[in-house]
Amino acid sequence: IxxxxxxxxxxxxxxxxxxxxxxxxxxxxxxxxxxxxxxxxxxxxxxxxxxxxxxxxxxxxxxxxxxxxxxxxxxxxxxxxxxxxxxxxxxxxxxxxxxxxxxxxxxxxxxxxxxxxxxxxLSDSTCADTPEAAEVTETEMSEIGKRISYLFDKEQIFLNPNLKVSDIAAAIGTNRTYVSAFFNREADCTFYDYVNKLRIEYACKLLVSSDESIVLIAEKSGFNSSQSFIRVFSKIKHTSPTKYRKQQND
Structure with missing residues (x-):
């Protein structure tokens, strides 16, 4: 300064x-x-x-x-x-x-x-290669992975539209650095991509099994808005939600 x-x-x-x-x-x-x-x-x-x-x-x-x-x-x-x-x-x-x-x-x-x-x-380090993250053993990382998988597979925590890494860390009783390390090193993707991929898969089921509007499906799938839902859906599926529904029902 x-x-x-x-x-x-x-x-x-x-x-x-x-x-x-x-x-x-x-x-x-x-x-x-x-x-x-x-x-x-x-x-x-x-x-x-x-x-x-x-x-x-x-x-x-x-x-x-x-x-x-x-x-x-x-x-x-x-x-x-x-x-x-x-x-x-x-x-x-x-x-x-x-x-x-x-x-x-x-x-x-x-x-x-x-x-x-x-x-x-973002106050603490976002890098998975910090000394603290490097100290996590493979056994500890495996246990963290199991607890994270339970949250996503059983409790479907990804449906929370305001989900953050700190929420995951609090739910499994660890810190944000370790959770970030899991997504960067084990899941091989960002937290954002991991969560939104699950949200889109959930939305795909709703699109095929119901006649609910895109806006309602976006909300049920954990998106803050239909605009963000359509944007993420198109990026992952390479088509719009409306076209996807039509293709699956034809």
């Missing part, structure tokens, strides 16, 4: 001491490079973060960071306004810059607040 702040404090102090306009323009240029650099960083960081979410959550609604892309685009817009304001200060530009900043920070604060529960869930 200190390093990042010094990047902007030093040119400002040098400008205040020397009065040399070069340091003023250096401050503006540095801010532009800094903002554009972090905008480019999000292109790689957000997908990586979404991959971590799939290690812990069985759903994506309201937990991904797609909203952050919008925030960064807005910040780039504000950065442009700020640079223009620095080069040719006038009342209209200053008013637009201050108003835009206020609106973006309001939205950012709201989304960060809403995202707090997700950050809490």
């Amino acid at each position: 200190v390093f990042h702040e010094l990047l902007f404090v030093v040119p400002f102090v040098l400008f205040a001491i020397t009065g040399d306009i070069v340091f003023y323009y250096a401050e503006v240029l540095e801010a532009a490079i800094y903002g554009i650099g972090y905008a480019m960083w999000t292109v790689f960081a957000i997908p990586k973060y979404h991959a971590q979410l799939k290690q812990r959550f069985s759903y994506t609604e309201n937990i991904n960071l797609n909203w952050l892309r919008v925030i960064f685009v807005s910040f780039l817009f504000i950065l442009v306004l700020w640079i223009v304001d620095c080069m040719r200060a006038d009342y209209a530009t200053e008013a637009l810059y201050m108003t835009s900043s206020l609106v973006v920070w309001m939205f950012l604060s709201y989304f960060i607040y809403r995202h707090k529960s997700v950050l809490d869930e």
Whole structure:
């Protein structure tokens, strides 16, 4: 934090001491490079973060960071306004810059607040190769696997639309790192993929054996919305739920 702040404090102090306009323009240029650099960083960081979410959550609604892309685009817009304001200060530009900043920070604060529960869930390591996970013996992992299989096969816990790794860990009396290790190493897939594959298989049975609507089947199968159900179904079965039902009943 200190390093990042010094990047902007030093040119400002040098400008205040020397009065040399070069340091003023250096401050503006540095801010532009800094903002554009972090905008480019999000292109790689957000997908990586979404991959971590799939290690812990069985759903994506309201937990991904797609909203952050919008925030960064807005910040780039504000950065442009700020640079223009620095080069040719006038009342209209200053008013637009201050108003835009206020609106973006309001939205950012709201989304960060809403995202707090997700950050809490990701607070410990999501990597199955952590020292703690590596210490799990094959016997312990086998026992964890048996208990997880019971939850999914007998209790059909996958029908919970808000199912998380922490829920599984609490149900079998272990920690999230061990459960994540099981899915990564033993099940050879993410928690998200494992759960949603079971949900789709359950939905397939309902599609063939009943005339219930797609919306109702999505709800019964553990999906938060019919849109997410159709999206996941199409990805796994390579067809829509409606077409699948028609093909099976013909």
